[in-house]
Amino acid sequence: MARIKLYDGTRTPQAGLVLKRALQELANFQRVEVSPSPGAVDVQGFNFVQGAVARVGRRGRVHLGDFLTYIHGLPELRNQPERVVIVEPDLFADGLNWCFGGHTKHAGTDYVVLSTKRVRDYTHLFHLFAHELGHMYGAAPPGRRNTIELLGSHCVNNNCVMQQQVTIEDSVLYAHARARSGAPVYCGQCQVDLRRYSKGHE
Numbered sequence: 001m002a003r004i005k006l007y008d009g010t011r012t013p014q015a016g017l018v019l020k021r022a023l024q025e026l027a028n029f030q031r032v033e034v035s036p037s038p039g040a041v042d043v044q045g046f047n048f049v050q051g052a053v054a055r056v057g058r059r060g061r062v063h064l065g066d067f068l069t070y071i072h073g074l075p076e077l078r079n080q081p082e083r084v085v086i087v088e089p090d091l092f093a094d095g096l097n098w099c100f101g102g103h104t105k106h107a108g109t110d111y112v113v114l115s116t117k118r119v120r121d122y123t124h125l126f127h128l129f130a131h132e133l134g135h136m137y138g139a140a141p142p143g144r145r146n147t148i149e150l151l152g153s154h155c156v157n158n159n160c161v162m163q164q165q166v167t168i169e170d171s172v173l174y175a176h177a178r179a180r181s182g183a184p185v186y187c188g189q190c191q192v193d194l195r196r197y198s199k200g201h202e
Helices: 014-026 043-056 064-072 122-136 168-181 188-200
Strands: 002-008 032-035 061-063 082-087 090-093 096-099 101-106 109-115 147-149 153-155
Touching: 002 014, 002 043, 014 032, 014 082, 014 122, 043 061, 043 064, 043 082, 061 064, 064 090, 064 101, 064 109, 090 109, 101 122, 109 122, 122 168
Parallel strands: 002 032, 002 082, 061 090, 082 109
Antiparallel strands: 090 096, 101 109, 147 153
């Protein structure tokens, strides 16, 4: 079973509730336990993220690598399982003026860090959460047929949430088109990837 520790640094429960929907979709392929419950009031987690952002942020922006290095060394995260961190300010990275965030392995621990700053609406946010959680649990791995290397390995199958879009507008348009299509969130190949990952980590 996957065990995720959530740190929600946003001021409303909405991002957490959207994350809950994405986790429910993931649960069709991977058993997931999340603490605390997404969307619930978690003052400690909120203060943790806000404090980390204040420490490493500059000019209202946060460097993703610096943020991960800082929070990974804090005693509050020792012995924690996979981690999902939601922040409000813009994120950026080496070579990227901004990014929504993403999935990364840092010092052997899996993180999904996502910024709500440029998210347009709940459909878009659900798409981003489902996409990054898919990465965390093995969807569209490198070398699989029907993937492409574009800022990491991504699916090329139509209407799959694991496709990659480079611009904000493309990301929003694709999220809404995929939602309108009624297609499964993860394509058949990505579903196989998620189930295979789950079996390999039981």
